[in-house]
Amino acid sequence: MRRLALLALLLPLITPALPAAAQAATLTCPVRVDPAAFATEARLGELAEQQETFGPRPTGSTAHAGYIDWLEDELAAVPGLQLSSLPYAIDRWDSLGAALTVGGTPVQVAAPVPFSAAAGVTAPLVHLPAGTGITAANAAGKIVVRDLPWTNVPNLLFYPPTLGYSMYDPGLTINMLGSESMEAPAAADADLKAAAAAGALGVIEISTLPHAQIEGMYAPYEGLPYGVPGVYVGADQGKQIKDALAAGQQVQAALTVNAAWTPTTTRTLFATLPGGAAQKIVVESHTDGMSPVWDNGPLTMIEMARYLASLPVACRPRTVQFAFVTGHLYQHLTGPDVREGGAGRLAAQLDAEYDQGGVSSVVVLEHLGARRYDAVARPGGLPGRQLVADPALTELLLVPVSESTPLRELVRGHIEHWDVRRTAILKGLSAADLTKVPRHCSFGGEGTPYNQHLLPVIAPIAAPKTLFSPKFGAEAIDLAVMRKASLAFTDVVLDLGPMAQSAVAGDVTAMRQQRASGTPGCA
Secondary structure (H helix, E strand, O other), X not given: OHHHHHHHHHHHHHOOXXXXXXXXXXXXXXXXXXXXXXXXXXXXXXXXXXXXXOOOEOOOOHHHHHXXXXXXXXXXXXXXXXXXXEEEEEEEEEEEEEEEEEOOEEOOOOEEOOOOOOEEEEEEEEEOOOOOOOOHHHHOOOEEEEEOOEEEEEHHHHOOOOOEEEEEOOOOOOOOOOEEEEEOOOHHXXXXXXXXXXXXXXXXXXXXXXXXXXXXXXXXXXXOOOOOOEEEEOHHHHHHHHHHHHOOOOOEEEEEEEEEEEEEEEEEEEEEEOOOEEEEEEEEEEOOEOOOOOOOHHHHHHHHHHHHHOOOHHHOOEEEEEEEEOOXXXXXXXXXXXXXXXXXXXXXXXXXXXOOXXXXXXXXXXXXXXEEEEEEEOHHHOOOEEEEEEEEEXXXXXXXXXXXXXXXXXXXXHHHHOOOOOEEEEOOOOOOOOOOOOOOOOOOOOOHHHHHOOOOEEOOEOOOOOOOOOOOOHHHEOHHHHHHHHHHHHHHHHHHOOOOHHHHHOOHHHHHHXXXXXXXXXX
């Protein structure tokens, strides 16, 4: 690295007129990241702890704005980065508290449902179990009690020939006949909409987990107002409510959500590192989240930018643009008619630039090194389950990659080289539909809009059970695994620089032609 640095200083003096491609021939550019030149585990830990000091970061909040400012300061210290921002005007939803009494007895509330109506209502309770629709006949004039569902996805789906392209699990830690599961607070979206349509007055969502593990839970995050107030309660509080209902008599409840809508601005931050060509590799993650693990992609991006900026320009054949996107927790960022968030807005822009040669590919980084937590029975006969960390494992890292065999093999090689265990390289995270382009509409997270806009995409994401709760901090990240993943995807970006665009794109080129000829895309 010292020789590279010396050459970088001397080369402009020796060959000032030499083009970038010719300069590269005179250099020994790295074929892999030198781990000694990359951030240590301790450095990543420091960044995660600093991120945690901002606390929960709903879109447009003071904490979110402060976090973006901090990222900008970190990036400003990297030589050669060009910083810019794209602002958005939104009406921020601020929680000012919530309260619940059942039969005159106070019940502890874990969190209001984000964007639920600011209102105080008193009405009888009705428990409508999973599978029972919320209708005017059973819910009008009442406060609906619902149990949050758990999603279960069979592990076999992550193996070839289904959604899987390759699986890296050398320790054989994955039960192929088992499943991955997590609680799904996103179901509250359908519940609150159905309740408002049915004339219900409010919704209480009961978690399987204890209050201490879901306090401050934040989901769903559409960015549109619901017509009724809604709250989450923990397993003990849920039992308290159900015990009151078990007597068979009508139970009155009083539910209050205090909230305010405040006009504000939020922004996507860009840090551009010029390369030998203007065509961009875009590295993206979001900045709004509840916990360090939810959006630790920006921490890796800081160190990736620092490493790539240390190389001579001749060793960066393409420009690399780091996009720190807003609006992940405010999906209707630009209005009620389009659900896209900041990622969707950027994807549309890159889609328009792609055919003119302005964009090569997109790498989206989410939830790197997420520790595995198992949901186990609570001790002492307490209701529900609790999350307990597995000291030996991280969550399965799902890596959907666009329809390009060279691109998938590139990712596979670096995952295995850096020993990023429990990683599934996928064709997508939804069933294939050969009548549409792309064939797989979902990439499971922030990578989805780029995939749907027919851009070559690599989008690692895990599904930790701790995701929606700010009660889990930096301890929910395995820093050793996060570092391995950071090294692997920095190598991916390094190799994307000189890779032929035809190999990067693979079948994306044909799918874009099909779209232009009228083949439908994803809804």
